[in-house]
Amino acid sequence: MSSVPLAAYLMLALILFCIGLFGALTKRNAVIVLISIELMLNAVNINLVAFAKYSINPGMTGQIFSLFTITVAAAEAAVGLAILIALYRNRQTVNVDEMDTMKR
Amino acid sequence: MLQMSWLIPLFPLLSFILLLLFRKSKSESTAWIGVLLTGLSLVMSVGVCLAVWQGEGIKTEGTWFQIGERAITMGFEVNPLNALMLVIVSLVSFLVHLYSKGYMHGDERFGVFFAYLGLFSFAMLGLVLSPNLLQLYMFWELVGLGSFLLIGFYYFKPEAKAAAKKAFVMTRIGDVGLFIGMVLLFWQVGSFEYDEIFATVKNGDISDGMLTLTALCIFVGAVGKSGQLPLHTWLPDAMEGPTPVSALIHAATMVAAGVYLVAAMYPLFQASEAALTVVAVVGGLTAIFAASIGLMQKDIKRVLAYSTVSQLGYMMLALGASGYVAGIFHLTTHAFFKALLFLAAGSVIHAVHTQNIEEMGGLWKKLRLTGPLFLIGALAISGVPLLSGFFSKDEILASTYADGKYGLFWLAVIAAFMTAFYMFRLFFLVFTGEARQEKKDGQKDVHESPSVMTFPMIVLGVLAVVAGYLNTTWFGTFLSDYLARGPVELPHGDHHGPVWIPLVATLASLLGIGLAYLIYQRGTLSRDWITRSFPGLSDVIYNKWYIDEGYDQTVVKGTTGLSKLGALFDRYVVEGLVTAVTTGVQRLGRIGSRLQNGQVQSYGTAAIFGIVILLLIVALTGGYFS
Numbered sequence: 001m002s003s004v005p006l007a008a009y010l011m012l013a014l015i016l017f018c019i020g021l022f023g024a025l026t027k028r029n030a031v032i033v034l035i036s037i038e039l040m041l042n043a044v045n046i047n048l049v050a051f052a053k054y055s056i057n058p059g060m061t062g063q064i065f066s067l068f069t070i071t072v073a074a075a076e077a078a079v080g081l082a083i084l085i086a087l088y089r090n091r092q093t094v095n096v097d098e099m100d101t102m103k104r
Numbered sequence: 105m106l107q108m109s110w111l112i113p114l115f116p117l118l119s120f121i122l123l124l125l126f127r128k129s130k131s132e133s134t135a136w137i138g139v140l141l142t143g144l145s146l147v148m149s150v151g152v153c154l155a156v157w158q159g160e161g162i163k164t165e166g167t168w169f170q171i172g173e174r175a176i177t178m179g180f181e182v183n184p185l186n187a188l189m190l191v192i193v194s195l196v197s198f199l200v201h202l203y204s205k206g207y208m209h210g211d212e213r214f215g216v217f218f219a220y221l222g223l224f225s226f227a228m229l230g231l232v233l234s235p236n237l238l239q240l241y242m243f244w245e246l247v248g249l250g251s252f253l254l255i256g257f258y259y260f261k262p263e264a265k266a267a268a269k270k271a272f273v274m275t276r277i278g279d280v281g282l283f284i285g286m287v288l289l290f291w292q293v294g295s296f297e298y299d300e301i302f303a304t305v306k307n308g309d310i311s312d313g314m315l316t317l318t319a320l321c322i323f324v325g326a327v328g329k330s331g332q333l334p335l336h337t338w339l340p341d342a343m344e345g346p347t348p349v350s351a352l353i354h355a356a357t358m359v360a361a362g363v364y365l366v367a368a369m370y371p372l373f374q375a376s377e378a379a380l381t382v383v384a385v386v387g388g389l390t391a392i393f394a395a396s397i398g399l400m401q402k403d404i405k406r407v408l409a410y411s412t413v414s415q416l417g418y419m420m421l422a423l424g425a426s427g428y429v430a431g432i433f434h435l436t437t438h439a440f441f442k443a444l445l446f447l448a449a450g451s452v453i454h455a456v457h458t459q460n461i462e463e464m465g466g467l468w469k470k471l472r473l474t475g476p477l478f479l480i481g482a483l484a485i486s487g488v489p490l491l492s493g494f495f496s497k498d499e500i501l502a503s504t505y506a507d508g509k510y511g512l513f514w515l516a517v518i519a520a521f522m523t524a525f526y527m528f529r530l531f532f533l534v535f536t537g538e539a540r541q542e543k544k545d546g547q548k549d550v551h552e553s554p555s556v557m558t559f560p561m562i563v564l565g566v567l568a569v570v571a572g573y574l575n576t577t578w579f580g581t582f583l584s585d586y587l588a589r590g591p592v593e594l595p596h597g598d599h600h601g602p603v604w605i606p607l608v609a610t611l612a613s614l615l616g617i618g619l620a621y622l623i624y625q626r627g628t629l630s631r632d633w634i635t636r637s638f639p640g641l642s643d644v645i646y647n648k649w650y651i652d653e654g655y656d657q658t659v660v661k662g663t664t665g666l667s668k669l670g671a672l673f674d675r676y677v678v679e680g681l682v683t684a685v686t687t688g689v690q691r692l693g694r695i696g697s698r699l700q701n702g703q704v705q706s707y708g709t710a711a712i713f714g715i716v717i718l719l720l721i722v723a724l725t726g727g728y729f730s
């Protein structure tokens with residue numbers, strides 16, 4: 001049924017993860033950073049599903065686990081956005097470069 | 105009695121401690137503590153000396169600590185030489201204590217003065233009792249400290265402060281020599297004990313060159329303490345201290361320590377002809393050199409100070425010319441008559457409140473006791489027959505002559521002439537003629553000192569006369585028989601040179617007295633006769649041969665120049681290094697703080713790179729670090 005090998009899925013997940021990582025580490029806008037984190041999570045989801053299907057004894061565990069991950073990611077995104085809004089109200093900016101209170 | 109002789113130095117120490125405790129006391133009766141305790145020392149010393157006279161001796165030691173296989177010991181030793189020193193030191197110390205009771209009357213720090221006297225006496229007595237060089241060295245330094253405190257007693261006077269520092273530093277130069285000599289001896293012998301050192305020297309286990317070197321190093325220590333030629337300048341300046349201190353330090357104790365050191369280490373010196381010659385030459389030159397300065401000084405105490413330097417030169421000359429007994433003999437007699445002279449001078453100063461002899465005069469009638477006593481002292485030091493100085497000086501001259509040092513012999517004769525001249529110049533200027541002192545308003549009349557001051561002088565006056573009979577060819581040579589029982593092997597041979605030597609010595613001193621009489625009493629010769637005849641020379645002599653100025657130009661300037669160089673080095677090299685280090689650290693810190701910028705993203709980047717590197721390592725090595 002499928003001629004797509006496991007390596008292709010893993011490659012896709014890797015590329016997706018790297019794009020997400022790059023975005024999370026370089027973007028100034030906190031919203032973009034959040035979106036990039038979602039990308040990384042999704043890369044993980046792809047891995048989970050792919051391994052669930054292609055492992056020695058295939059099953060549903062990985063797929064169900066990825067559903068959980070998506071839910072948690074949604075909750076996380078909600079919390080992250082909430083924090084972001086609170087931060088924005090305080091500082092009038094979403095630029096992560098200016099979020100350097102740790103240094104002071 | 106002998107077993108208890110270690111108590112002798114402890115009495116003054118006790119006095120020091122007690123008086124420090126009572127130093128705030130306003131009552132001047134605290135002085136009796138010091139007098140009483142040094143009196144006890146004196147009694148014990150006399151007892152010990154009598155026991156030694158009968159041929160006893162003692163040496164007790166215990167191990168202090170162990171270095172490898174070598175034990176460093178501490179203890180005490182009584183032999184004829186140091187028993188005699190004990191008596192001299194404790195006697196003069198006792199009399200000075202008594203005298204100070206009157207002299208220091210009304211001083212604010214009366215108690216402290218007596219405490220210092222106690223400390224000083226303790227150090228000196230301890231020095232004398234030491235059975236080894238190390239212990240001697242410790243007391244030697246304590247003596248230095250005591251003299252520093254006493255000379256600088258009037259610390260509010262800048263001159264006294266400077267004099268105290270000078271005494272300390274100058275003698276310290278000598279101490280370094282002594283220390284080097286001591287270390288060399290320990291290296292060669294492996295012990296600080298006198299006995300072992302002497303035994304090794306006798307066996308010839310030390311090479312001749314090393315013997316001379318160690319002897320000379322030790323002699324440098326003696327030069328510093330005894331105010332011999334190159335290092336003598338502290339001694340006259342030390343006259344800034346109270347007069348009883350001068351009597352104590354310059355008659356019997358500190359300056360005698362140097363002579364005592366040479367005498368105690370005598371076998372070492374005997375083993376090296378060169379060292380003995382150096383001792384004799386330095387002594388002889390010091391004798392005449394200091395005597396010449398004494399001719400021109402105007403301060404009564406300074407004349408006496410230079411006279412002390414000169415007489416110490418005599419003692420060194422005697423020791424260097426194999427006249428061991430003569431040196432010790434002169435040390436003994438000198439202790440008595442010089443202490444007498446200082447105390448008498450103190451009494452004069454006490455009466456007229458000046459030290460300038462030009463301002464004194466005609467005191468003979470006013471000071472009925474001090475005058476004759478001073479005269480006795482002056483006669484004794486000048487070497488007039490039948491007084492103590494005559495016998496000891498004669499013996500020195502005889503042994504110098506017998507040793508074949510004819511040049512030094514004539515130097516010593518000239519010095520004897522000078523001694524007689526300056527002593528009687530002093531006597532005539534102070535005690536005879538018209539009173540030249542202008543009476544200041546509200547000043548009390550000149551009066552004789554209280555009996556607490558005159559009593560010690562009388563005792564010393566008697567001793568200054570009779571001490572000479574300890575060792576005469578007429579009645580017996582008690583002293584040399586006594587000293588011959590000591591550990592030091594006395595040089596054999598007849599030291600009683602030709603008959604004409606006493607005659608020459610007497611002639612020299614009588615000539616000196618006569619000349620002083622003609623100039624200062626009769627006025628037959630004008631007082632500035634010499635000054636006018638040799639203006640250059642007298643100028644040089646009056647300025648003490650410009651020794652102080654010479655040191656100022658060379659040593660002091662050199663040292664300050666060196667320190668300036670050092671300061672420059674410090675400012676530019678050391679400080680430069682320090683600044684380089686601090687800026688380096690600051691820069692490093694700045695780099696570090698730039699890393700920690702508070703940006704979560706850069707931290708994340710660093711973490712990712714770290715993980716990547718770790719993963720790469722794992723991938724390349726195929727597992728964990730192995």
